[in-house]
Amino acid sequence: MTWVTDEPPAEPVPSPEEIAEELDAVAEEQQEPEERRYPSTIGGAFYLVVLALAAVGIAIVWSGDWRLGMRCLAGGLCFAAVVRLVLPARDAGMLAVRNRFFDVLVLGGLGAAIFFLATTIPNQPG
Numbered sequence: 001m002t003w004v005t006d007e008p009p010a011e012p013v014p015s016p017e018e019i020a021e022e023l024d025a026v027a028e029e030q031q032e033p034e035e036r037r038y039p040s041t042i043g044g045a046f047y048l049v050v051l052a053l054a055a056v057g058i059a060i061v062w063s064g065d066w067r068l069g070m071r072c073l074a075g076g077l078c079f080a081a082v083v084r085l086v087l088p089a090r091d092a093g094m095l096a097v098r099n100r101f102f103d104v105l106v107l108g109g110l111g112a113a114i115f116f117l118a119t120t121i122p123n124q125p126g
Contacts, residue, residue: 043093045082050080050095070118077111
């Protein structure tokens with residue numbers, strides 16, 4: 001066999017068995033389980049509080065006092081904005097959707113708008 005450079009290759013080509021053994025070794029190293037924290041995030045607990053406030057607000061609207069129900073819903077959204085602002089991203093859980101600024105802006109803005117509208121809409125006759 002003639003070589004282009006007249007020198008044999010520096011390293012021999014590995015056999016398929018050697019490649020398989022190396023891949024198995026790498027796969028075993030990557031399968032180390034990460035330590036899970038319980039509860040996973042404190043943000044998950046706050047998320048459940050926000051959902052509970054929203055459910056209570058919707059139940060109040062359904063029972064007839066729509067202003068109070070909408071204020072309760074708006075309060076839940078504003079609470080979620082404050083929690084998202086305070087908690088770091090790794091602990092925010094389901095409250096973290098985008099970056100912190102965007103999440104706080106959307107949650108707080110929507111909560112403030114709902115509260116403002118529930119307060120300022122005039123009563124309708126009838």
